[in-house]
Amino acid sequence: MGSYIPATGEERQAMLQAIGLTSVEELFDVVPEAVRVKNLDLPEGLSEWEVSQTMASLAEKNRVFRSVFRGAGAYRHYIPSIVKTVTSKEEFLTAYTPYQAEISQGVLQSIFEYQTQMCELTGMEVSNASVYDGAVAAAEAIFMCQERKRTSVVVSGAADPQTLAVIKTYCESRDVPVTILPVDGCATDPAALQAVLAGDTAAVYVQSPNYFGVLEDMDAIVSAAHGAGAKVIMGVNPISLGLLKPPGEYGVDIAVGEGQPLGMPLSFGGPYLGFMTCKKAMMRKLPGRIVGQTTDAQGNRCFVLTLQAREQHIRREKASSNICSNEALCAMTASVYLAAMGPRGLRQVAETCASHAHYLAGELAKLGFSLRSGEKPFFHEFCTDCPMDPALLCAKLEERGILGGLPVDGGILWCCTELNTKADMDQLIAVIGEVLGK
Amino acid sequence: MGSYIPATGEERQAMLQAIGLTSVEELFDVVPEAVRVKNLDLPEGLSEWEVSQTMASLAEKNRVFRSVFRGAGAYRHYIPSIVKTVTSKEEFLTAYTPYQAEISQGVLQSIFEYQTQMCELTGMEVSNASVYDGAVAAAEAIFMCQERKRTSVVVSGAADPQTLAVIKTYCESRDVPVTILPVDGCATDPAALQAVLAGDTAAVYVQSPNYFGVLEDMDAIVSAAHGAGAKVIMGVNPISLGLLKPPGEYGVDIAVGEGQPLGMPLSFGGPYLGFMTCKKAMMRKLPGRIVGQTTDAQGNRCFVLTLQAREQHIRREKASSNICSNEALCAMTASVYLAAMGPRGLRQVAETCASHAHYLAGELAKLGFSLRSGEKPFFHEFCTDCPMDPALLCAKLEERGILGGLPVDGGILWCCTELNTKADMDQLIAVIGEVLGK
Amino acid sequence: MKLLFERSRPGRGNDLLPPCDVPVTQFDPSLLRGAPLRLPEIAEVDLGRHYTELAKQTHGVNDGFYPLGSCTMKYNPRVNEEAAAQPGFTQLHPLQPVETVQGALEVLATAERLLCEITGMDGMSFQPAAGAHGEYTGLLLIRKYHQSRGDAARTKILVPDAAHGTNPASATMAGFQVVSIPSNQAGGVDLDALRQAVGPDTAGLMLTNPNTVGLFDANILEITQIVHDAGGLCYYDGANLNAVMGQVRPGDMGFDCVHLNLHKTFSTPHGGGGPGSGPVGCKAMLEPFLPTPRVKEADGVYSLFTPEQTMGQVRSFYGNFLVVVKALSYLLTLGKEGIPAASAGAVLNANYLMKQLMDHYDMSYNTRCMHEFVMTLQGLAHDTGVTAMDVAKRLLDFGIHPPTMYFPLIVHEALMVEPTETESPETLDQAAQVFLDILAEAKADPESLHQAPRCCPVGRPDEVTAARSPILRYSFGE
Amino acid sequence: MKLLFERSRPGRGNDLLPPCDVPVTQFDPSLLRGAPLRLPEIAEVDLGRHYTELAKQTHGVNDGFYPLGSCTMKYNPRVNEEAAAQPGFTQLHPLQPVETVQGALEVLATAERLLCEITGMDGMSFQPAAGAHGEYTGLLLIRKYHQSRGDAARTKILVPDAAHGTNPASATMAGFQVVSIPSNQAGGVDLDALRQAVGPDTAGLMLTNPNTVGLFDANILEITQIVHDAGGLCYYDGANLNAVMGQVRPGDMGFDCVHLNLHKTFSTPHGGGGPGSGPVGCKAMLEPFLPTPRVKEADGVYSLFTPEQTMGQVRSFYGNFLVVVKALSYLLTLGKEGIPAASAGAVLNANYLMKQLMDHYDMSYNTRCMHEFVMTLQGLAHDTGVTAMDVAKRLLDFGIHPPTMYFPLIVHEALMVEPTETESPETLDQAAQVFLDILAEAKADPESLHQAPRCCPVGRPDEVTAARSPILRYSFGE
Missing domain, CATH: 3.90.1150.10 (Aspartate Aminotransferase, domain 1)
Known part of the structure; x- marks a missing residue:
């Protein structure tokens, strides 16, 4: 076993002596004898080689699919080699939250750069340094909109179910009433929204592209919500913003989303990255860490954690949120990804994702998989009916090394990214054709 | 395609203009028109993703064996995680040879540490900064021993065949006569050596443990060679020196070997590491880079490339060798490996290797694989007869995911390291038993 | 140090992807971005050097001594990073069929078993992504528990005045009112003040032991007894578990739930502010309320299930999975001794x-x-x-x-x-x-x-x- | 900066391996080490920090501008490192059966084909581990060639006075005498001096073009013609190939063999002084003398063979294979344009x-x-x-x-x-x-x-x- 303790037994004995003790047990004599651990039921410690073998065998018990047509909140994109190189640097990896600005300019500047990029990407004015994931970002955004007389929220039912689940949990704990809008043809109906808006509506949360890949009618939604005096929170896939109109251009108040597509591997669900950007007017309601630019005594530009008056270590029970650790290294990952891609690269990714999805939708239609969203525009996901049991179809695809779309309500939610090449799609179509006997 | 050229087309045009040109072609107008390349028959350049896919598919066309009983000059050992972490640091990876000491203290100090460790390991007084591999180290050592009246060498036939081949090539080019000693029961016969030693014998090269794993009778060999006025060069497996008597304690003049076992993966043969250590008296004949300690004007300890008067950039055709680039990063790898292992760790590796080999030899003997080396001591390799066609047996083992020993002269040369666990050996024995129908 | 944006030059970039291999979809212009996207345009060589410069202005625990109190900045072993970087973990979609992710589920189940043993708890969720997130989740457990018993009056959480600021902040987020308990002269909980504070409105107590002045509160059994006697539950803030793990277990001290900071006690790196992992463990009576999904094992096969009275989700999927992988690697290394x-x-x-x-x-x-x-x-x-x-x-x-x-x-x-x-x-x-x-x-x-x-x-x-x-x-x- | 040895403390160490799982073999004491082995004893945390300090005192090309003449310190792309780090390459034993290493042989064969096209050569060996090693190998080709023709009198290699020091040193190692050729006022080869120097004892000429003053010798076709007319061969020192690759080929300029520095021209990192790779290419008439083994392909299957009049080996196995992997990754990236x-x-x-x-x-x-x-x-x-x-x-x-x-x-x-x-x-x-x-x-x-x-x-x-x-x-x- 190893415990990463450099001191040898002799050295530890000498240290004990220096503090006037003779045994390690005495260090804990303040602990009531009745509850001292007598026998810890853990396996024996292992050497490094044994641990690495054990962990390798655990990894081998999982199946990695070469061809993946599943998204539904977690997306497989190409991760440039420079991204991993940067984020595996030990300085970045093993630093704590940058409380000591003088020796943390690297981390602080990278977050400042991230904040700028997220503002540019979403078309908003202010960004925080990240929250845990896209779902929590949506829930925290709802808390930001709470006012004394406006406490209820309206949430699109076409949002990601993970996000809906987290919103429900968070809102329930603070007694925030939540109305879920019905889904109509894979989209939110602005008329249904109009019908539920009320004088106490604090915010409307809509995701676009939504869970089914459809681009919502954001103009109508924003107009309705703002008309009723409610704030608008828009959930968005950051990759789509390489091409599509950003939340800021729709006039929303807060933009949130899951940053995983920006250079983070699928990783069975985490670490992921919740991003949050907002209008300047809401700046001091934004939860979490925020980095600001300032100068030192010599007038050098430098960066610090700022607006800490919002935070729990000063405000305690009156804080805007309880967030301390966020997803800083994931934010850096996103920042390196966006810098490596650049505006043209990100546009190319978005365009290729959408084009692949539209090609696949067309090919699937020929096999009888009809689009559930009708003529509505979609980005890189789409939901179809399925001429056979979706679970059975997916099982057949898995036999052929393909992770198919996600079975949803008797249909299938498909996803394409830039990594689903034409050849991969044609192979998928061929296999489905075989399975269907066509 | 990418060419890692930051400048854009517009910028390149502006640069051309700055030097008074209008087109890139003019940069090459000094090249005779007749031989300007018209059409380069290369594939189109690829994007990073395509390249990484292509390289991944090439890697997948190879088979990695989980259980490996083959050595014969390349050895699979456990590589501690800290080794890769250190040697993948970009500063070390992307630096040139440390000509500018002031910004290269990291590389220089690491080589100085490596030199010290190799001296300690081999029991010798001076080490160079590495040569290309163990085989070249042996050949270069032979050149070190050339004197005006002593030019011929005697080489053990029980040395690694790769080393023998390189020695032959090198010696032939400098017209150095080579006598190969016959192999007797997997070992060198000191009497045979005695018989060929002559007044013009410059050096004797013996490897121990030799190609067949046997520990040679070094005392007799050194005594015979020195008695005839010849130098002794000993090839050695560095792992064995965690336990066994080092070359220095046998009184040899030069120790050489393949450093790959010290933290370098098998890598289909390279990069590997040739190490060379010698007695102080031969210091100025040692080829290659050497780092020395000195001070700067402020008296700070620092390190520099030294003894450069031996080298080709000063001595040109009179240089002791032509080596410039060596295997510096591999030397650092070995140094980190040795530091991570420490004396007890290296001894444990050596002891476990030998113990595994002896256990396997015993089990194999029960199946009729008799040891060709008789009672001679061996380290972690041994050669046995084979009750069936060795190639056929190995093919059967490969079907079961085992890379067996190397077929050699109708027998098999087996190797065990610390990674061939008892369970792996018992599995091997069971499979062989099945194949033999026992 | 220049910013990325100050290094940008129009038209620079990298060749990372091939051109689109199918007809390019044309969206209605009203759906397209209006303002240009001002991301930096930088070639890889300059991008790499930028971050090398930033790294040189960053101090991590693997660079040097880092005695940052309450943050447990211990060495981050490399073998854990290697374990988590394996494609068999990084390339798993969270919605793959369970039979294709048995190794990943085994990671979660094994880490749960070992950490429950260390804390004296019966069940655990890895969904919380950080310590504060764990506190929030633990408080929701307490809330759900009282709700399930129809005990609607328990609206107050007691928090010592020496507590981490996240404790009161989390309590507020979870819908509780905070009651501050003064420390006694020895830095521990003032027992009299605690006795006076508890009552039928007490939902629970949040406590760090050893506390934030670095002292183990020797009255701990009495403290948890007072709270329990009043009908409240006891929450253990695991920030300081590194002082006592393997010596005394929160569960044995009378705590009903606990969060851990894997990025502190269990040596996963902090990443300059995350990703962390703040799993929440609890006694059996709180297990029905844990977040969904949980992992279970039967006959060597792992599957997911939803606890019957689950609080729902506090994050997507299964939390910061790769952080759990690193912590498991560390747990296997250290083991019993x-x-x-x-x-x-x-x-x-x-x-x-x-x-x-x-x-x-x-x-x-x-x-x-x-x-x-x-x-x-x-x-x-x-x-x-x-x-x-x-x-x-x-x-x-x-x-x-x-x-x-x-x-x-x-x-x-x-x-x-x-x-x-x-x-x-x-x-x-x-x-x-x-x-x-x-x-x-x-x-x-x-x-x-x-x-x-x-x-x-x-x-x-x-x-x-x-x-x-x-x-x-x-x-x-x- | 302390040395490793100065950080050592008796008894320190790391738990890297389990204890031996079979009876420990006892060697005769006469075979055992006498003096204690004074390797440093350091725990991983301190070892890691040691090298972090060393790294901070090291300047690599990925850290900043590195205009070191004749060394071609271009950016070392990361994707090449990833390619070479794959277990499918790093975990291959060099003596595995060829049918289990088809991908590795394809790497060698493909790199050979692309580099032969760039240099105008017909065959290539990757056995030389560095530039100087390549020079030596190339000179042995020349030596073998003349020997095979019974032309024993050709014992001299002509080397311009501006040449890299390795040229004359390699010639000596290969058993030749060196004749220095003066440069003309324009920095090129003095044609008259060359004409005077060549003769029946001329084995060959070693030349870098562009030369070491950074100029392309416009007389190159005349130079190689003079040497060929005298019965000598022409060796191209590829150190400066980055100036002309894709513009003009050594083979077309009249060179018979060439070495390349993959760690310069083809962007593989230099590692603070290696590992490099110095493959040697040659025209068809020299191919029979190349080092053994070589790779050949037939019907998509790769195998190894020994050239009939091979010089033997200049290094073990196939050279610095992983360096070739990195260079191939770079070649595929750049391609034709x-x-x-x-x-x-x-x-x-x-x-x-x-x-x-x-x-x-x-x-x-x-x-x-x-x-x-x-x-x-x-x-x-x-x-x-x-x-x-x-x-x-x-x-x-x-x-x-x-x-x-x-x-x-x-x-x-x-x-x-x-x-x-x-x-x-x-x-x-x-x-x-x-x-x-x-x-x-x-x-x-x-x-x-x-x-x-x-x-x-x-x-x-x-x-x-x-x-x-x-x-x-x-x-x-x-």
Whole structure:
């Protein structure tokens, strides 16, 4: 076993002596004898080689699919080699939250750069340094909109179910009433929204592209919500913003989303990255860490954690949120990804994702998989009916090394990214054709 | 395609203009028109993703064996995680040879540490900064021993065949006569050596443990060679020196070997590491880079490339060798490996290797694989007869995911390291038993 | 240091992807971005060098001593990083069929089993992504528990005044009112005050033990008994578990639920502020309320299930999975002997360092400490004008990350020092010498310490201006 | 900076391996080590920090500008490192059956095909592990060729006086006598001198083109013709291939064999002095003499064979295989358009930087250069006493790796500048400004430049003492 303790037994004995003790047990004599651990039921410690073998065998018990047509909140994109190189640097990896600005300019500047990029990407004015994931970002955004007389929220039912689940949990704990809008043809109906808006509506949360890949009618939604005096929170896939109109251009108040597509591997669900950007007017309601630019005594530009008056270590029970650790290294990952891609690269990714999805939708239609969203525009996901049991179809695809779309309500939610090449799609179509006997 | 050229087309045009040109072609107008390349028959350049896919598919066309009983000059050992972490640091990876000491203290100090460790390991007084591999180290050592009246060498036939081949090539080019000693029961016969030693014998090269794993009778060999006025060069497996008597304690003049076992993966043969250590008296004949300690004007300890008067950039055709680039990063790898292992760790590796080999030899003997080396001591390799066609047996083992020993002269040369666990050996024995129908 | 945006040149870029291999979809122009996207345009060589420069201006625990109190900045072993970087983990979609992710589920189930044993809990969820997120989740467990019993009056959470700021903040987020409990003279919970505070409105107590002054509250069994007797539950803030793991278990001390900081106690790296992982463990009576999904095993096959009265989700999927992979790798390394050895080493190192300083610096409590100790520089500040901040900033010049400053709030001019067990005696000796040298400097030339640090890339930033006139993004010269 | 040995403490260590799981073999005591093995004993945390410190005192090309003439320090792309780190390459035993290493053999065969096309050669061996090793191998090809024809009198290799020092050294190693050929006033080969030197004893000519003063020898076809007419062969030193790859091929210029430096021209990292890779290519008539084994392909199946008149081996196995993997990854990235674009970029960058300096610094030849140019600081040294060494050392203070100093030998006070194509215009502009600032400094305060560098971890080392009283290892206080 190893415990990463450099001191040898002799050295530890000498240290004990220096503090006037003779045994390690005495260090804990303040602990009531009745509850001292007598026998810890853990396996024996292992050497490094044994641990690495054990962990390798655990990894081998999982199946990695070469061809993946599943998204539904977690997306497989190409991760440039420079991204991993940067984020595996030990300085970045093993630093704590940058409380000591003088020796943390690297981390602080990278977050400042991230904040700028997220503002540019979403078309908003202010960004925080990240929250845990896209779902929590949506829930925290709802808390930001709470006012004394406006406490209820309206949430699109076409949002990601993970996000809906987290919103429900968070809102329930603070007694925030939540109305879920019905889904109509894979989209939110602005008329249904109009019908539920009320004088106490604090915010409307809509995701676009939504869970089914459809681009919502954001103009109508924003107009309705703002008309009723409610704030608008828009959930968005950051990759789509390489091409599509950003939340800021729709006039929303807060933009949130899951940053995983920006250079983070699928990783069975985490670490992921919740991003949050907002209008300047809401700046001091934004939860979490925020980095600001300032100068030192010599007038050098430098960066610090700022607006800490919002935070729990000063405000305690009156804080805007309880967030301390966020997803800083994931934010850096996103920042390196966006810098490596650049505006043209990100546009190319978005365009290729959408084009692949539209090609696949067309090919699937020929096999009888009809689009559930009708003529509505979609980005890189789409939901179809399925001429056979979706679970059975997916099982057949898995036999052929393909992770198919996600079975949803008797249909299938498909996803394409830039990594689903034409050849991969044609192979998928061929296999489905075989399975269907066509 | 990418060419890692930051400048854009517009910028390149502006640069051309700055030097008074209008087109890139003019940069090459000094090249005779007749031989300007018209059409380069290369594939189109690829994007990073395509390249990484292509390289991944090439890697997948190879088979990695989980259980490996083959050595014969390349050895699979456990590589501690800290080794890769250190040697993948970009500063070390992307630096040139440390000509500018002031910004290269990291590389220089690491080589100085490596030199010290190799001296300690081999029991010798001076080490160079590495040569290309163990085989070249042996050949270069032979050149070190050339004197005006002593030019011929005697080489053990029980040395690694790769080393023998390189020695032959090198010696032939400098017209150095080579006598190969016959192999007797997997070992060198000191009497045979005695018989060929002559007044013009410059050096004797013996490897121990030799190609067949046997520990040679070094005392007799050194005594015979020195008695005839010849130098002794000993090839050695560095792992064995965690336990066994080092070359220095046998009184040899030069120790050489393949450093790959010290933290370098098998890598289909390279990069590997040739190490060379010698007695102080031969210091100025040692080829290659050497780092020395000195001070700067402020008296700070620092390190520099030294003894450069031996080298080709000063001595040109009179240089002791032509080596410039060596295997510096591999030397650092070995140094980190040795530091991570420490004396007890290296001894444990050596002891476990030998113990595994002896256990396997015993089990194999029960199946009729008799040891060709008789009672001679061996380290972690041994050669046995084979009750069936060795190639056929190995093919059967490969079907079961085992890379067996190397077929050699109708027998098999087996190797065990610390990674061939008892369970792996018992599995091997069971499979062989099945194949033999026992 | 230039910003990415200041390195950008129009038209620069990298060839990362091939052109689109199908007809390009045309969206209605009304759906397209209007304003140009001002992402930086930088070639890989310059991008790489940019981050190399940033890295050189960043101090991580693998670079040097980092005795940041309450943060348990122990060495982050490399083997854990290798384990988590395997494609068999990184390339798994969270919605793959369970039969294709058995190894991943085994990771979660094994980590749960080992951590439950260490904490004395019965079940655990890895969904919380950080310590504060774990606190929130644990408080929701308490809320759900009382709700399930129809005990609607229990709306208050008791929090000692020395607690981490996240405790009251989390309680508020979870819909509770916070009642502050004063500390007694020994730095522990004032039992009388606690007895007076509990009642039918008590939902629970949040406690860190050892507490934030680095002391183990010897009254712990009495404390949890008082709360339980009043019908409340006891929540263990695991921030300081590194002091006692393998020595005493929160479950045995009377705690009903607990969160852990894998990025502290279990050596996963902190990443400059995350990703962390704040799993929540609980006793059996709280298990039905845990977040969904949970992992179970039967006959060697792992599957997911939803606890019957689940609170729902607090995050998507299964939390920061790769962080759990790293922690499991660490747990397997330490095992039965290594876990108590780590806490013993942490406590030994803290006491050893405190011993070397206590004749020169004032300790807030002059008793043996656990894994950290708190110094008060009130006397020094009074005598010389040199503050805890000044001393902390001077440490930077010696390559030492300062202790936590001005916390806990109940100690004036506090410096909270947590060396952890992974530091060698000579590192502690060197640090002690630096502390003593700085003290001498403070007495000889107090003015000079206000100028510290002197050898860092930048001096002390003007934080007031930063907060008053916030510049939170690059302005592109606008 | 402490040495590893100075950080060692008795009994420290790491738990890397389990105990031996079979009975421990006992060797005869006479076979065992006598003296204790004084390897350092260091825990992983301190070992990691040691190398972090060392890394901070090391400047690589991925850290900053590195215009080291003749060394082609171009950016080392990360994707190549990823390609070479795959277990499918790193975990292959060199003696696995060929059917289990088809991908590895395809790497070698593909790299051979692409590099033969670039050089105009017919066959290639990757066995040489570095440039000098390639030179040696190439010269053995020439030796074997003449031997096979019974042409025993050809014992001399012609080498221009401006050649890299490895050329004559390699020729000696290969058993030849060296004949030095003077350069003409334009820095090229003196044709008359060459004509006089060739004869029936001429084995061959070694030539770098562009040569070491950065100029392309326009007489190249005449030069190779003279040698061929005399019965000699022509060897191309590929050190400077980055200037012309994709523009003109050594094979078409009349060269019979060539070595390449994959760690220069083909962007594989240099590792602080290796591992490199110096493959040797040759025309068909030399192929029978190439080292063994070689790779061949038939019907998509790769196998190994021994050339009928092989020189044998110059290294074990197949050379530095992983370096070839990295180079192949680079070759696939650049391809048909990228290869000539790289050389054009290299030449453009060199001329652009030279242009900015030539009004202020004396160039050794005032014509357009290829991928590098040579300045002579003789005038400056004469006027101010500031030498090429002083200027080089001052560059260190600005984070720029100095140019190659005092080479080629035919230029006095030489600084040889090779920016490579991977540097941006602004990096070149900044470097030019630094060169001009240093020049101004040299004129205003020459004395100060003798003290440079001033901002590095150490000052100029005392090299004389290092060589006179060599300390080549740590002495353990003995």
